[in-house]
Amino acid sequence: MARFQPGDLVRVGDAQMDAHHRTPAYIKGRVGRVHALSGQYPNPETLAYGADGEPERDLYLVEFDMRGLWGERATGPSGDRLLVDVYEHWLEPADAPGSDGGRA
Amino acid sequence: MSGVHDMGGRPNDDPIDQSQHILSDWERHTHAMVGVLREKRLITTDELRRGIESIAPQEYERLSYYERWSASLETLLVEKGLVTQEEIDARAEVLREKWG
Amino acid sequence: MSTHTHQGHDHGHDHDGHEHEGMLEDVELSERARRVLAMEELLAEKGVVDRTEVQRLIDFQEARSPVDGARVVARAWTDPDYKGRLLSDPEGALLELGYPLVGSAKLAVLENTDAVHHLVVCTLCSCYPTSLLGLPPDWYKSFAYRSRAVVDPRGVMREFGLDVGDTEVRVVDSTADLRYLVLPQRPAGTEGMTEEELVALVTRDSMIGVGVALAPVA
Structure with missing residues (x-):
């Protein structure tokens, strides 16, 4: 049973780790909104080291506001978004992003 | 500090080079060998990625795409005991003498 | 590993003029190519892989090209x-047209509309829907594209000659087990064109999102 549903606000974990994982640094610690559920998949963090990836993890397509994410580096108009697939164990429930644009 | 492979948003002013090289046979074989081993469940995509991510940053940036793949494949084959480093070294030497 | 990852630009030009029996004179392998061939030979000798299986996958991959994706898009247009099945059950819809997905990765389809334009990137490696489109172009794997597409997608698209104006841009970073195919507008x-004629308008770049489908020749 998926923990989050489309529309839910989620904060991405900010763990820094050298071990293989599929959460890009630029969304770590940031708040986004669940855009869609992408299904269940073996956990890449154990698959990468010879295990079978069980139990499978729910995967979410999480959307981030480009300006909130990049601040002045964002070059497009407000409304442009970035969508990233993130595994459930990297996500926690979040309140609405604050004036800091979602930075942790 | 994120790994060298974790490139999203990293400052980069380079234009996108849209030129295309013709794939070499060894690049096609690298891709296909990974596919066959994956079908046989002897390696996983994430193991291949982990092997690529373990390449030293300067080396990662210097190597071409399939050089990174083949380096990772070599790491995984040896790690899994499917072939030994000595066997690969020796066979590569034989091939050098044979083909130049 | 560092001693085994050198590219063979230093390979010797020590051809002595006489042809090896049954071999092409101009064959010359880089160190990396020798090591790949060595691995394949050893795996075959040990019975781990059959070289015909490797060749089968090479043939499969070479048989795939953006034209295959274009057929899917043209069918969805007509x-x-x-189109409904393609969006809700991409794997089944691709199979209908004879395109099985190989490997573990699934595929999802992103529909471009008047309101939304999608652009696909894989910042962590170079994930791409190879089962349908064939191997990705070099630029898709470049550090510049992987770095810039998520922060300056409009700038990247302009380099490809595309300005989407007021349309909302959605960049999709293909980080996990899904490969993304853009369904261009x-x-x-x-209106009067046949499905086969439409196929020719669907470019590879339009299915990645750095381009749009071509306008018909007047």
């Missing part, structure tokens, strides 16, 4: 029911 003025 058959609303098919059907160009105006193509």
